[in-house]
Amino acid sequence: MLELAGPFTVMVATLTLAILSPGPAIIAAMQTSFARGRTVAVPYGVGLAVGASVWCLFALAGLTVLFQLVPALYVALKIFGGLYLLWMAWGLWQSAPHPMPEAARARFGTGFWGGIALNLSNPKPALFYSALIVALFPGPQPLGAQAAIYATAVGTELFWYVAITSAMSTAPLRRRYASAKLWLDRGAALLLGLLGLGLLAETARETLIETA
Numbered sequence: 001m002l003e004l005a006g007p008f009t010v011m012v013a014t015l016t017l018a019i020l021s022p023g024p025a026i027i028a029a030m031q032t033s034f035a036r037g038r039t040v041a042v043p044y045g046v047g048l049a050v051g052a053s054v055w056c057l058f059a060l061a062g063l064t065v066l067f068q069l070v071p072a073l074y075v076a077l078k079i080f081g082g083l084y085l086l087w088m089a090w091g092l093w094q095s096a097p098h099p100m101p102e103a104a105r106a107r108f109g110t111g112f113w114g115g116i117a118l119n120l121s122n123p124k125p126a127l128f129y130s131a132l133i134v135a136l137f138p139g140p141q142p143l144g145a146q147a148a149i150y151a152t153a154v155g156t157e158l159f160w161y162v163a164i165t166s167a168m169s170t171a172p173l174r175r176r177y178a179s180a181k182l183w184l185d186r187g188a189a190l191l192l193g194l195l196g197l198g199l200l201a202e203t204a205r206e207t208l209i210e211t212a
Contacts, residue, residue, distance in 0.1 A: 007136040008152055014132060015156045023193050024085055025052065025119055029161055033168030034177035039170045040111060045161035047115020052125055053154035059129035059148050074123060078203040081122040085196030087190045088118070094198065096185035112157045122199070129153070
């Protein structure tokens with residue numbers, strides 16, 4: 001067990017950096033925290049964590065091999081992910097001029113299931129988890145080790161997303177957000193839109209290279 005402590009520590013550190021780096025999930029978590037308050041944002045953060053950890057399960061089950069055997073499946077998931085991000089960006093852009101909603105009143109796309117949907121809309125974490133697991137835990141792993149790997153992944157994801165949504169939904173930060181809501185929401189919408197377009201452009205480029 002002691003010899004596994006090193007790989008698990010590296011896994012936690014790598015996951016932490018990946019979670020906190022700018023991306024659709026962290027942007028959506030922060031914006032939801034500012035706009036919706038803790039009663040909506042924390043369940044949304046839990047959903048983001050669970051959705052991301054599902055990709056860890058898929059990686060442990062060999063989903064990356066399936067992507068390699070059926071490339072069209074990976075392409076289809078990436079296209080769906082890009083379109084979903086654009087849909088989120090458009091909705092956020094349209095709602096930017098509106099007053100802040102009540103913190104406890106959920107809307108379509110937020111809450112626990114909204115968080116799961118966002119992180120399942122992008123298959124890249126499956127490849128990330130697959131590469132991480134292969135690098136840190138080479139060779140076949142027994143069921144107990146696989147359970148420990150998943151527990152580490154979901155625990156790390158839950159810690160950071162709950163911490164972020166809790167911290168960002170405090171009253172002082174919500175008041176500051178309210179005073180600059182239009183520009184913050186539209187800035188977040190632009191970032192999500194660019195990420196969505198980037199995902200679609202990357203998919204198109206890879207498809208053209210493969211068919212050339």
